[in-house]
Amino acid sequence: MKLTVAVRGSFLGFLHIPLTIIWLPILGFDPFMIFICESIARLYGLYEHVNDHFDRYVGKQRLLEFLFVTPSVHRVHHAKNYIYLDRNYGETFSIWDKIFGTFQTELDDIKPVYGILSEEINSKSLWQVQLLLWRDLWRDIRSAPRLIDKIRYVLKPPGWNHRDGGKMAAAYRDEAWKEYQHPPYRKEEVPPSSSKLEGVSPSS
Protein backbone atom coordinates (compact mmCIF):
# COMPACT_ATOMS: atom_id res chain seq x y z
CA MET A 1 0.00 0.00 0.00
CA LYS A 2 1.07 3.58 -0.62
CA LEU A 3 -0.53 7.03 -0.87
CA THR A 4 -0.57 7.04 -4.67
CA VAL A 5 -3.19 4.26 -4.50
CA ALA A 6 -5.58 6.74 -2.86
CA VAL A 7 -5.50 9.05 -5.88
CA ARG A 8 -5.70 6.30 -8.50
CA GLY A 9 -8.98 6.73 -10.30
CA SER A 10 -10.79 5.63 -13.41
CA PHE A 11 -11.49 7.70 -16.52
CA LEU A 12 -15.18 6.89 -15.92
CA GLY A 13 -15.16 7.61 -12.19
CA PHE A 14 -16.92 10.93 -12.82
CA LEU A 15 -20.09 9.00 -13.67
CA HIS A 16 -20.65 7.67 -10.18
CA ILE A 17 -18.39 9.47 -7.69
CA PRO A 18 -20.47 12.73 -7.70
CA LEU A 19 -23.53 10.68 -6.68
CA THR A 20 -22.07 10.78 -3.17
CA ILE A 21 -22.71 14.49 -2.77
CA ILE A 22 -24.77 15.95 -5.59
CA TRP A 23 -28.24 15.44 -4.07
CA LEU A 24 -27.40 16.36 -0.45
CA PRO A 25 -28.49 20.05 -0.80
CA ILE A 26 -32.08 18.80 -1.23
CA LEU A 27 -31.90 17.76 2.44
CA GLY A 28 -30.95 21.32 3.39
CA PHE A 29 -27.15 21.10 3.55
CA ASP A 30 -25.33 24.11 2.11
CA PRO A 31 -23.32 22.95 -0.97
CA PHE A 32 -20.25 24.79 0.32
CA MET A 33 -20.46 22.87 3.60
CA ILE A 34 -20.62 19.57 1.69
CA PHE A 35 -17.52 20.46 -0.33
CA ILE A 36 -15.58 21.28 2.83
CA CYS A 37 -16.66 17.99 4.44
CA GLU A 38 -15.70 16.10 1.26
CA SER A 39 -12.24 17.70 1.22
CA ILE A 40 -11.58 16.79 4.87
CA ALA A 41 -12.83 13.24 4.27
CA ARG A 42 -10.64 12.83 1.20
CA LEU A 43 -7.59 13.92 3.19
CA TYR A 44 -8.45 11.32 5.82
CA GLY A 45 -8.97 8.81 2.99
CA LEU A 46 -5.46 9.61 1.77
CA TYR A 47 -4.04 8.79 5.22
CA GLU A 48 -5.77 5.38 5.17
CA HIS A 49 -3.56 4.39 2.24
CA VAL A 50 -0.31 5.09 4.05
CA ASN A 51 2.44 2.55 3.52
CA ASP A 52 2.34 -0.67 5.58
CA HIS A 53 5.61 0.30 7.29
CA PHE A 54 3.63 2.98 9.17
CA ASP A 55 2.34 0.17 11.44
CA ARG A 56 5.82 -0.17 12.90
CA TYR A 57 5.39 3.25 14.52
CA VAL A 58 1.69 3.34 15.44
CA GLY A 59 0.62 -0.32 15.46
CA LYS A 60 -2.74 -1.46 14.15
CA GLN A 61 -4.65 1.11 16.26
CA ARG A 62 -7.23 -1.46 17.36
CA LEU A 63 -8.95 0.98 19.74
CA LEU A 64 -9.55 3.53 16.99
CA GLU A 65 -11.21 0.85 14.85
CA PHE A 66 -14.18 1.10 17.18
CA LEU A 67 -15.14 4.36 15.51
CA PHE A 68 -12.73 5.04 12.65
CA VAL A 69 -11.47 3.41 9.49
CA THR A 70 -7.75 3.00 10.25
CA PRO A 71 -5.03 2.15 7.69
CA SER A 72 -5.20 -1.45 8.97
CA VAL A 73 -8.97 -1.60 8.43
CA HIS A 74 -8.67 -0.15 4.94
CA ARG A 75 -5.89 -2.56 3.98
CA VAL A 76 -8.46 -5.33 4.43
CA HIS A 77 -10.60 -3.63 1.77
CA HIS A 78 -7.74 -3.81 -0.72
CA ALA A 79 -6.99 -7.48 0.01
CA LYS A 80 -7.79 -10.38 -2.28
CA ASN A 81 -7.62 -13.01 0.47
CA TYR A 82 -10.99 -14.76 0.22
CA ILE A 83 -11.78 -14.06 3.85
CA TYR A 84 -11.38 -10.30 3.30
CA LEU A 85 -13.34 -9.93 0.04
CA ASP A 86 -15.87 -7.07 -0.21
CA ARG A 87 -15.42 -5.73 3.33
CA ASN A 88 -14.86 -2.28 4.87
CA TYR A 89 -16.43 0.22 2.45
CA GLY A 90 -16.24 3.16 4.86
CA GLU A 91 -14.03 6.22 4.45
CA THR A 92 -13.83 7.98 7.84
CA PHE A 93 -16.14 6.14 10.24
CA SER A 94 -16.29 2.37 10.64
CA ILE A 95 -19.82 2.58 12.08
CA TRP A 96 -21.59 2.09 8.73
CA ASP A 97 -19.75 -1.16 8.06
CA LYS A 98 -20.54 -2.29 11.61
CA ILE A 99 -24.22 -1.38 11.39
CA PHE A 100 -24.69 -3.09 8.02
CA GLY A 101 -22.45 -6.12 8.69
CA THR A 102 -19.66 -5.41 6.23
CA PHE A 103 -16.91 -4.73 8.78
CA GLN A 104 -13.84 -6.96 9.05
CA THR A 105 -10.86 -6.30 11.25
CA GLU A 106 -7.39 -7.33 10.06
CA LEU A 107 -6.79 -10.79 11.52
CA ASP A 108 -3.47 -11.26 13.27
CA ASP A 109 -2.81 -14.55 11.46
CA ILE A 110 -3.86 -13.52 7.94
CA LYS A 111 -1.78 -10.79 6.30
CA PRO A 112 -3.68 -8.95 3.56
CA VAL A 113 -2.47 -9.77 0.06
CA TYR A 114 -3.39 -6.83 -2.17
CA GLY A 115 -5.17 -7.16 -5.48
CA ILE A 116 -8.37 -8.29 -7.11
CA LEU A 117 -9.51 -11.76 -8.14
CA SER A 118 -8.66 -11.12 -11.79
CA GLU A 119 -5.04 -12.25 -11.93
CA GLU A 120 -4.59 -10.93 -15.46
CA ILE A 121 -4.26 -7.28 -14.47
CA ASN A 122 -0.76 -5.89 -14.28
CA SER A 123 -0.82 -2.90 -11.94
CA LYS A 124 2.24 -1.51 -13.74
CA SER A 125 0.29 -1.11 -16.98
CA LEU A 126 -1.88 2.00 -17.34
CA TRP A 127 -4.05 0.59 -20.11
CA GLN A 128 -4.65 -2.65 -18.21
CA VAL A 129 -5.53 -0.81 -15.00
CA GLN A 130 -7.96 1.44 -16.87
CA LEU A 131 -9.42 -0.84 -19.52
CA LEU A 132 -8.82 -4.56 -18.98
CA LEU A 133 -11.89 -5.15 -16.82
CA TRP A 134 -14.05 -3.24 -19.31
CA ARG A 135 -12.72 -5.53 -22.06
CA ASP A 136 -13.59 -8.57 -19.96
CA LEU A 137 -17.08 -7.23 -19.26
CA TRP A 138 -17.60 -6.55 -22.99
CA ARG A 139 -16.50 -10.12 -23.83
CA ASP A 140 -18.90 -11.51 -21.22
CA ILE A 141 -21.77 -9.43 -22.62
CA ARG A 142 -21.03 -10.62 -26.15
CA SER A 143 -20.87 -14.25 -25.01
CA ALA A 144 -24.41 -14.16 -23.59
CA PRO A 145 -27.00 -15.32 -26.14
CA ARG A 146 -29.99 -13.69 -24.43
CA LEU A 147 -30.58 -9.96 -23.95
CA ILE A 148 -31.58 -10.45 -20.30
CA ASP A 149 -28.23 -12.14 -19.60
CA LYS A 150 -26.35 -9.32 -21.31
CA ILE A 151 -28.09 -6.89 -18.95
CA ARG A 152 -27.38 -9.16 -15.98
CA TYR A 153 -23.65 -9.02 -16.71
CA VAL A 154 -23.83 -5.27 -16.10
CA LEU A 155 -26.09 -5.43 -13.06
CA LYS A 156 -24.82 -8.56 -11.26
CA PRO A 157 -21.69 -8.59 -9.10
CA PRO A 158 -18.34 -9.55 -10.63
CA GLY A 159 -18.01 -13.34 -10.87
CA TRP A 160 -21.55 -13.97 -12.16
CA ASN A 161 -21.96 -15.82 -15.45
CA HIS A 162 -24.95 -16.87 -17.56
CA ARG A 163 -23.92 -20.54 -17.77
CA ASP A 164 -24.14 -21.69 -14.15
CA GLY A 165 -24.55 -18.48 -12.16
CA GLY A 166 -20.82 -18.31 -11.43
CA LYS A 167 -19.23 -17.80 -8.04
CA MET A 168 -19.14 -14.43 -6.39
CA ALA A 169 -17.13 -12.84 -3.58
CA ALA A 170 -19.63 -13.71 -0.84
CA ALA A 171 -19.38 -17.45 -1.62
CA TYR A 172 -15.56 -17.37 -1.56
CA ARG A 173 -15.64 -15.44 1.70
CA ASP A 174 -18.10 -17.80 3.40
CA GLU A 175 -16.01 -20.83 2.42
CA ALA A 176 -12.85 -19.17 3.69
CA TRP A 177 -14.50 -18.37 7.03
CA LYS A 178 -15.66 -21.98 7.46
CA GLU A 179 -12.17 -23.21 6.70
CA TYR A 180 -10.67 -20.63 9.08
CA GLN A 181 -12.97 -21.57 11.93
CA HIS A 182 -12.86 -25.33 11.29
CA PRO A 183 -9.58 -26.13 9.54
CA PRO A 184 -9.71 -29.55 7.81
CA TYR A 185 -6.30 -30.41 9.28
CA ARG A 186 -4.70 -30.30 12.70
CA LYS A 187 -2.47 -27.25 13.07
CA GLU A 188 0.62 -29.25 14.12
CA GLU A 189 0.34 -31.45 11.01
CA VAL A 190 0.68 -28.61 8.50
CA PRO A 191 3.50 -26.09 8.17
CA PRO A 192 2.29 -22.46 8.41
CA SER A 193 3.43 -21.62 4.86
CA SER A 194 0.81 -23.91 3.34
CA SER A 195 -2.16 -21.89 4.55
CA LYS A 196 -4.79 -21.83 1.79
CA LEU A 197 -6.16 -18.52 2.98
CA GLU A 198 -3.24 -16.32 2.12
CA GLY A 199 -3.66 -14.69 -1.24
CA VAL A 200 -4.75 -17.63 -3.36
CA SER A 201 -6.91 -16.53 -6.25
CA PRO A 202 -9.58 -18.55 -7.99
CA SER A 203 -8.77 -20.10 -11.31
CA SER A 204 -12.17 -19.15 -12.71
Place this chain on the structure above:
Amino acid sequence: MTTYLPILLGKLQGIFGYVVLGLVIAEWLLLVISKKMESNREGWVNVFSYVLDSIPYFFLGKVMIFGTMTWLYQYRLTTLGDAWYIWILAYLVYDFMFWLVHLLSHVFSGVSMAYTTRQKK
Protein backbone atom coordinates in the same frame (compact mmCIF):
# COMPACT_ATOMS: atom_id res chain seq x y z
CA MET B 1 -21.74 36.37 -1.81
CA THR B 2 -23.01 33.61 -4.10
CA THR B 3 -20.80 34.95 -6.91
CA TYR B 4 -17.68 34.63 -4.79
CA LEU B 5 -18.38 31.09 -3.60
CA PRO B 6 -17.23 29.27 -6.77
CA ILE B 7 -14.01 31.37 -6.75
CA LEU B 8 -13.39 30.64 -3.08
CA LEU B 9 -14.19 26.98 -3.71
CA GLY B 10 -11.71 26.88 -6.59
CA LYS B 11 -8.99 28.38 -4.38
CA LEU B 12 -9.69 25.95 -1.55
CA GLN B 13 -9.58 23.02 -3.95
CA GLY B 14 -6.31 24.30 -5.35
CA ILE B 15 -4.83 24.33 -1.83
CA PHE B 16 -6.31 20.89 -1.17
CA GLY B 17 -4.74 19.55 -4.37
CA TYR B 18 -1.29 20.86 -3.37
CA VAL B 19 -1.60 19.29 0.12
CA VAL B 20 -2.51 15.90 -1.38
CA LEU B 21 0.26 16.15 -3.97
CA GLY B 22 2.79 17.17 -1.29
CA LEU B 23 1.90 14.23 0.96
CA VAL B 24 2.04 11.75 -1.93
CA ILE B 25 5.45 13.03 -3.04
CA ALA B 26 6.77 13.09 0.55
CA GLU B 27 5.82 9.45 1.10
CA TRP B 28 7.22 8.45 -2.29
CA LEU B 29 10.55 10.11 -1.47
CA LEU B 30 10.68 8.52 1.98
CA LEU B 31 10.05 5.08 0.48
CA VAL B 32 12.74 5.56 -2.18
CA ILE B 33 15.31 6.84 0.34
CA SER B 34 14.59 3.98 2.76
CA LYS B 35 14.69 1.51 -0.18
CA LYS B 36 11.19 0.30 0.59
CA MET B 37 9.59 1.43 -2.69
CA GLU B 38 8.47 -1.73 -4.45
CA SER B 39 7.74 -0.18 -7.84
CA ASN B 40 8.19 3.37 -9.09
CA ARG B 41 6.43 2.39 -12.31
CA GLU B 42 3.30 1.39 -10.41
CA GLY B 43 3.41 4.77 -8.66
CA TRP B 44 3.47 6.54 -12.05
CA VAL B 45 0.54 4.41 -13.28
CA ASN B 46 -1.40 5.57 -10.21
CA VAL B 47 -0.52 9.22 -10.83
CA PHE B 48 -1.53 9.02 -14.52
CA SER B 49 -4.76 7.29 -13.45
CA TYR B 50 -5.37 10.32 -11.22
CA VAL B 51 -4.85 12.59 -14.22
CA LEU B 52 -7.31 10.51 -16.32
CA ASP B 53 -9.78 10.58 -13.44
CA SER B 54 -9.46 14.38 -13.18
CA ILE B 55 -9.85 15.24 -16.90
CA PRO B 56 -13.68 14.97 -16.96
CA TYR B 57 -13.84 17.18 -13.86
CA PHE B 58 -11.57 19.68 -15.60
CA PHE B 59 -13.97 19.93 -18.55
CA LEU B 60 -17.31 19.32 -16.87
CA GLY B 61 -15.99 21.07 -13.84
CA LYS B 62 -16.51 20.86 -10.14
CA VAL B 63 -18.21 24.18 -10.89
CA MET B 64 -20.88 22.30 -12.86
CA ILE B 65 -21.38 19.90 -9.96
CA PHE B 66 -21.38 22.83 -7.55
CA GLY B 67 -23.83 24.63 -9.88
CA THR B 68 -26.19 21.65 -9.84
CA MET B 69 -25.96 21.49 -6.06
CA THR B 70 -26.62 25.23 -5.75
CA TRP B 71 -29.64 24.85 -8.02
CA LEU B 72 -30.93 21.90 -5.97
CA TYR B 73 -30.39 23.91 -2.78
CA GLN B 74 -33.09 26.31 -3.95
CA TYR B 75 -35.59 23.45 -3.72
CA ARG B 76 -34.36 22.14 -0.33
CA LEU B 77 -36.83 20.43 1.95
CA THR B 78 -35.60 22.40 4.95
CA THR B 79 -32.86 24.87 5.88
CA LEU B 80 -30.37 23.27 8.24
CA GLY B 81 -28.15 26.33 8.72
CA ASP B 82 -24.50 26.23 9.70
CA ALA B 83 -24.43 25.46 13.44
CA TRP B 84 -21.53 23.27 14.61
CA TYR B 85 -23.74 20.21 15.02
CA ILE B 86 -25.01 20.62 11.44
CA TRP B 87 -21.38 20.43 10.25
CA ILE B 88 -21.02 17.15 12.14
CA LEU B 89 -24.32 15.92 10.70
CA ALA B 90 -23.20 16.92 7.19
CA TYR B 91 -19.96 14.99 7.62
CA LEU B 92 -21.84 11.92 8.88
CA VAL B 93 -24.33 12.06 6.00
CA TYR B 94 -21.49 12.49 3.50
CA ASP B 95 -19.63 9.56 5.08
CA PHE B 96 -22.73 7.35 4.87
CA MET B 97 -23.24 8.28 1.22
CA PHE B 98 -19.61 7.43 0.51
CA TRP B 99 -20.15 4.02 2.16
CA LEU B 100 -23.33 3.43 0.13
CA VAL B 101 -21.93 4.43 -3.27
CA HIS B 102 -18.79 2.43 -2.49
CA LEU B 103 -20.88 -0.63 -1.61
CA LEU B 104 -22.96 -0.30 -4.79
CA SER B 105 -19.80 -0.04 -6.87
CA HIS B 106 -18.93 -3.53 -5.65
CA VAL B 107 -22.42 -4.92 -6.19
CA PHE B 108 -22.94 -3.91 -9.83
CA SER B 109 -20.35 -5.06 -12.37
CA GLY B 110 -21.16 -2.12 -14.64
CA VAL B 111 -19.97 0.29 -11.93
CA SER B 112 -17.40 -2.06 -10.49
CA MET B 113 -15.29 -1.90 -13.66
CA ALA B 114 -14.95 1.86 -13.26
CA TYR B 115 -14.06 1.40 -9.63
CA THR B 116 -11.87 -1.71 -9.49
CA THR B 117 -8.89 0.16 -10.84
CA ARG B 118 -8.49 1.39 -7.27
CA GLN B 119 -8.36 -2.04 -5.79
CA LYS B 120 -4.84 -3.19 -6.48
CA LYS B 121 -2.06 -2.10 -4.17
